[in-house]
Amino acid sequence: MIAGFNVIADNLDYLLWGRMATGEPGGVLLTMLMAAGAAILALPGGIMLACLAWRFTGAMRTALFLWAELIRGIPLIFVIFWMWYLLPLMTGGDLPGALTVTLALAWFTAASVMHTVLAGLNALPRGQYEAALTQGFSTQQTLWRVLLPQVMRNILPSLVGIFISLLKDTSLAFIVNVPELTTVAGQVNNRVQIYPAAIFIFTGVVYYLLCCSLEQLAKRWRVTRQAL
Template sequence: MDFQVIADNFTYFMIGRYPNGPLGGLGLTLYLAVVSCILSFFGGLILGLLSLSRIAVIRYPINALINAVRGLPLLMVIFWMYFLLPAVLGKPVPESRTVIAALTIFTSAYMSQIVRAGIEGIPKGQVEAALSTGLKPWHAMLYIVLPQGMRNMIPSFVNQFVSLIKDTSLAFIVGVSEITHVGTQVNNRTMAYPTEIFIFIAAVYFIVCFAFTSFSRWLEGRLAWRKSI
């Protein structure tokens, strides 16, 4: 094997043509993952709270939407955003933004279930005690339930972020120049080192995902230790 092709294109693999062109490679992969994770955190939080609403008119449609999105492959959601957003907005939308929109919608549906499980894991007696003191239901949720639930949700959120990093590899389908797309471009240009190129890409994904998975395990242990004190 000859990994010289990796050394010759290392900067391209990491940041694409930046700063003389658009960001690409691993830099764009992490950008897509971080932005989508932040947006889907808030999206999942809102959907999770609405899915627990006592108002049936709100709860049932939200649960139907969550189950519909979770029942679709991510690739289908990306295609929907790629063709739907320009038609709805009436103007072209950059491919990276369509991918962010698709990842946000898809991941929000999964994060909503993490939020739901975290909230349902809090003993109902605490909510009843809070309501008996005169707090309104949303006050009890905001000041008592969510702070405790968030502590249990954090490791699951980190694991979902790791999954999101791997999901960004599907962005190459619509021409987004993340690291998988860059690897394909280099392979098409050289036509001689596909094994070396995709071993390198697999190693990059493994290192990044392993780092965040290790952080998740450390965080989970740290939170469990604090809870036991």
């Protein structure tokens, strides 16, 4: 067991930062960068899609629902593969692997955010929307100033769960050899070929700590907001 810890200690920099010294982040750092980037894209994207689905009926809402059901109904690994092979064809050049996976994660996560926000909007009393209109607010102003602030507060636990799943889903980047935490852990294991339990227990503990930290930050933020 002590030797297993020595393997972790000897490769700790690589597991945490990858080849950051040469400008190629990896390990835990790249995992966090991809998760943060995907969340930054997926949250406003999902909110805007939910607002469109809430505001407009007919063909637009049907199209948004079909898109969301398609994305949520297939494994994320297929979305990553699609983006990996299709984006170079669409852009005419190769994109960095980490960027491709980040875009795939954002696209996948935006569908879940859309459904969650839309459910929050539908749960609010219809009278709030009508009252805001009678006060001279436009539909857009009612959404952004009256309805969405309440929705975001109510659905925070669901959003935290979505982004915790997003953080763990970054591990699927190993299928296209993007050097996030799971990939570099596998590389270390293949290089030393001993103590795989220690390496992957360490990897699991890191994911657990990252997810718990995100949950605690969300709880603290919510308590702070309620105290104001």
